[in-house]
Amino acid sequence: MTIRTRKFLGTIALLVLAAVWALLGMALAQMPWIAESGWRQAVYYVVAGMGWVLPAMPIVSWMQRPDRA
Template sequence: MTIRTRKFLGAILLLVLATVWSLLGMAAAQMPWIAESGWRQAIYYVVVGLGWVLPAMPIVSWMQRADRVKSGS
């Protein structure tokens, strides 16, 4: 797979990840134990807001991997 194809697929995967992550985050934010406290909301939004980076890192590193050199025979 060429780097161009990996970047295209990786961009789509990152968009899907961000969309699903944000929808799940918004749904979980409506839980009463989070919604009733301002401090819990602040901690929750910081953790969830930065949490998508961990699953995105392997996708980005896969996107940046160099193409394999084809051996000419």
């Protein structure tokens, strides 16, 4: 697979990941044990906001792999 194809597929995967992560984050934020406490909300939003980076890292590293000769 060429690097151009990997970047195209990786971009689509990252967009899907971001959309699904955001929807799940919004749904979980409505849970009563998070919504009732200000400090829990703060911790949750920090973790949820930065949490998408871990699943995105393997996708980005796969996209950057050089073409095989």
